[in-house]
Amino acid sequence: MVSVVLPPGVIERIVDVLAPEAVWLFGSRARQTHGPDSDWDLMAVLPDTVDERDLDLAAVWGRLRDLRRMRVELIPMRRSDFEENREIPGELAEAVAREGRLVYGR
Numbered sequence: 001m002v003s004v005v006l007p008p009g010v011i012e013r014i015v016d017v018l019a020p021e022a023v024w025l026f027g028s029r030a031r032q033t034h035g036p037d038s039d040w041d042l043m044a045v046l047p048d049t050v051d052e053r054d055l056d057l058a059a060v061w062g063r064l065r066d067l068r069r070m071r072v073e074l075i076p077m078r079r080s081d082f083e084e085n086r087e088i089p090g091e092l093a094e095a096v097a098r099e100g101r102l103v104y105g106r
Contacts, residue, residue: 004029004101006040007070011104014074017063018054020044021079026100039071042103043096045082 004025014023027041028034046054053059055076064074077093085093 004103006103007072010040010042010067010070010072013064013067014042014044015104018044018046018050018060018076020046020076020104022102023104024096024100025103026096030099030101037071039073042072042074043082043092043100044074044076045079046076048078048080050076050078 006025011023014020022045024030024043024045025040026043028038029040055078057075060074060076061068064072067074075092082093082096085091086097088094
């Protein structure tokens, strides 16, 4: 397996802002089919007790806007939603669990 090197500081920023249980890399970077202009698709798996604003994309991106210039795309999801949907074909959680790479976990 090829190790993945994310842009410097990405995981640290996500952890500081969202305190995720896990962060998964998925999409072309995880599949090693990316090009030089490909973005970084990440899913932050958050505790079930997370505040609703940490699941709102606009609110999350307001606090993580500095990651946009690094071409980082982040999708937050509750742990229970991730676990419930990771075996269901067609669900984003299933694609992440199947093809993704865990880049942070606690």
